[in-house]
Amino acid sequence: MIDIHLIGIGTGNPDHLILAAIKAMNAADLILLPRKGEGKSDLIDLRRSICNAVLTGSTRVVEFDLPVRSATPPYIEAVNSWHDAIAATWAEQIATHLPSGGTLALLVWGDPSLYDSTLRIAERLSVNGMALRMHVVPGITSIQALTAAHAIPLNMLGAPVLITTGRRLREQGWPDAAETIVIMLDGTCAFQTLPPDGVSIWWGAYLGMPHETLISGVLADVGARIIEARATLRAQHGWIMDVYLMRKSDTRQAIGSTQTGRALCLNEWANPG
Structure with missing residues (x-):
């Protein structure tokens, strides 16, 4: 079993985290942080700062390179292909770092329900036949x-x-x-x-x-x-x-x-x- 917690982190300020988000981060076995390239290094720096500010236990933090979305139209087709690639990257990271199951946390800007595709990407996820259970922690939008x-x-x-x-x-x-x-x-x-x-x-x-x-x-x-x-x-x-x-x-x-x-x-x- 893989428990996946999609945690809304607001706009990157640790003060925006709700208590449930802090508890979920500390209860996770693994937090995955996406790198989006040098041009957006501030984004992962903010996620790192959040982890440094609130983690108190043994949660492992692993960084990975996020696939790049094609700039070639049509838009919907490009986004769907991108989401497939992200789901495959998640599956690879989970299989590597949680081969026997466990609890994964992903930090989502704002709230996972509002103009964010993390939930849609999670629906595509398959990890070596393991059962997946989704949990959402809301965040400030x-x-x-x-x-x-x-x-x-x-x-x-x-x-x-x-x-x-x-x-x-x-x-x-x-x-x-x-x-x-x-x-x-x-x-x-x-x-x-x-x-x-x-x-x-x-x-x-x-x-x-x-x-x-x-x-x-x-x-x-x-x-x-x-x-x-x-x-x-x-x-x-x-x-x-x-x-x-x-x-x-x-x-x-x-x-x-x-x-x-x-x-x-x-x-x-x-x-x-």
């Missing part, structure tokens, strides 16, 4: 981190919220009957394809990390600033994680401010107190 950082409610009074992707926003425009939308997985600043009048935006990158950056305001006023900031940050760090919320007919909460960074640094995360 980038949406929660965004609204907390900007100190705004996610929804207006009694109103719904729609969560979608940058690709869909770019191809289909503002969703019908939606007042508040949250955009994830947007590599092209799809908001610039919208008529900006009457729209407010709250944008955040590297939420919860030392170089957290926030911009908010009326879209017509701050859209260009977000595009410039995103390009600059991506060039500086080699990667970027960002998310944003937009709302129609509500400019009262758009504070138009920019904040960069937090007092907490990675060394403090790794060495609490």
